[in-house]
Amino acid sequence: MLTICGWEASVLKQAIENLGNRTIEGVWRIGYATRFVLAILLHSGTAFRRFGLTIREIYFSGVLSLIIILVSGLFVGMVLGLQGYETLQTYGSESALGVLVAMSLVRELGPVVAALLFASRAGSAITAEIGLMKATEQLSAMEMMAVDPMARVVAPRFWAGVISMPLLAALFSAMGILGGYLVGVQLIGVDEGSFWSQMQSAVDFEQDILNGVIKSVVFGIAITAIALFEGYDAPPTAEGVSGATTRTVVMSSLAVLALDFVLTAFMFRGLN
């Protein structure tokens, strides 16, 4: 038996073949996903012409995510208030608590944490729903009824996600600031005037708030596109759909964090 560095040649060959196959598979999927997103954009007419379809999906991905977003936002803000106070107090600058809470929420935590929650709450639901519709031949049935599933099912969900995400992120940030205010001002007793005024003079509309909104729109696009693709591409079996749902959460969370880094590097480069 031929051996290389103690490995049986056939095992090594197998491993290399696997690696090659996986790479080809990955490249193929990226190409397919790109084509899928382009197809969504091409088929978006219906999503706006019959806006009722999109409104329905906003209900499912946006309104139903409200509770988790609001509650998480409040708690994240309260924790920020506590931790920030502890840290700032050592430098005697408790009055900057408002700045700390607002900046971290508006720039980073709001868009990112809201997006992560959205991915696990709405993204997984979208994948499971589309995957099941495919597994139970509902998408085929739709095609046979001369209704394009891309236009009727996929595109409205995409735009609903893109519309919902910035609203959810804004609500998350607003709730977080409220939480920080409750803990910092009401509970600990930081001066209310300096809390708000320092926040206002430090947070800039264009640089901070608008960039945060842009981030959340980008995250919304990424999450819904991934969720829809995974659902559409899922093998039409029970394992296929459950695997796709897991992949949606993993992939979109990673995508959110990676995109966040890229966007932050672009937006805030050279400012500080």
Next chain:
Amino acid sequence: MNKTVLDLWVGLFVIAGIAALLFLTLKVGSMNTVNVSNSYEVVARFENIGGLKPRAPVKSAGVVVGRVTDVKFDNELYEAAVTLRLDKRYAFPKDTTAAIMTSGLLGEQYIGLEAGGDSVKLKDKDQIVLTQDAVVLENLIGHFLYGKAQEGAPQ
């Protein structure tokens, strides 16, 4: 789920989201970032700007009147060229002094404008001639120690 109930919820959601955005814009952030159409730019040159950064406020008598938009190094004069964007509502005399100040001992740095007595006002792209550099704490301490040392030196 009834269609109208669904619409109602989505409507509430959108309104709440927009309200949150407005809250962030008005209450958390400041819309008083001077926008381009209602403002004018002037340049001030400093030998040392300390820790001044773009977006630092420009204040006069403690009131924010503009922001620093750009900080550059002038390679001919070996000075810092700081661009200030000032609100059109506030006009300053030509002999206004620009000084780099620090809020508190370790706080952020900003530019303080002190109006002079000239009747000619600053226009767009003008230069503020009278400037006062940032106080660099290390230098200050250095001077102080040097002075002390000289005081205490045996004759």
Next chain:
Amino acid sequence: MPALEPQLRPAAVHNDTLVEIADVAFKYGDRPVLKGINLTARRGQVIAIMGSSGCGKTTLLRLIGGQIKPSQGTVRVAGESVGDLDQAGLYRLRRKMGMLFQFGALFTDISVFDNVAYQLREHTDLPENAIRDLVLLKLHAVGLRGAAQMMPSELSGGMARRVALARAIALDPQLVMYDEPFAGLDPISLGITGNLIRRLTDTLGLTSLVVTHDVQESLKIVDYVYFVSEGVIVAQGTADEIRNSGLPYVHQFVHGEADGPVPFHYPAAAYADDLRLGGQRA
């Protein structure tokens, strides 16, 4: 059938061949599924396509519906070559087709009524009360008018399939395709579904293509049968001809014999070798 008025029948067309499949082959990747199929369906006929599981029957339906394109040959429906149509043309043609999927494929998030109304709402500008009348008419035809407000999850398998049938005929198609309409049904539902297919075909003057492996049930209702095995048509004829066919494959299929031309054993190495009775490996 008081519910189905005569004027709902499609007008007679000069040529009464609706589906014509000529020398069609199809490959999934390198694996040939169909190798040269010829098939004709005339208006008013119930045609059965039979064969063992995985012989390419469903593929045939997907070819007719234009969901996949043949690698060779032509599929003509109502005179149009399905494989050559663009998406718009395909969707226009599909409005003349209805399809009943194996497990109904009802939209699970909307009620039975909305399922049947789906195509009417998508493709017509009918006012809501006209849609209501049409939907109840179709539901009545399958005997489920009373279930209009139920959700698909509340239906039994047989009922779901009847609702799907009502949905398939919502736009008064000329061709209805059934993918295994008898699979997994109890004997009563089986009889109901079989009768329904025959009755709707006669009263609406449509063409029914039934893909099935349920020989006994389908032989009761069909006009003509095609037997598909390993991608080719091995036998065809009327129900009686099939019942009395002397072909070994058809005989085995119709009478459900365990062994015959379709072997019981999947091809394998010699049994003795698999059990290592030879002793050469210890």
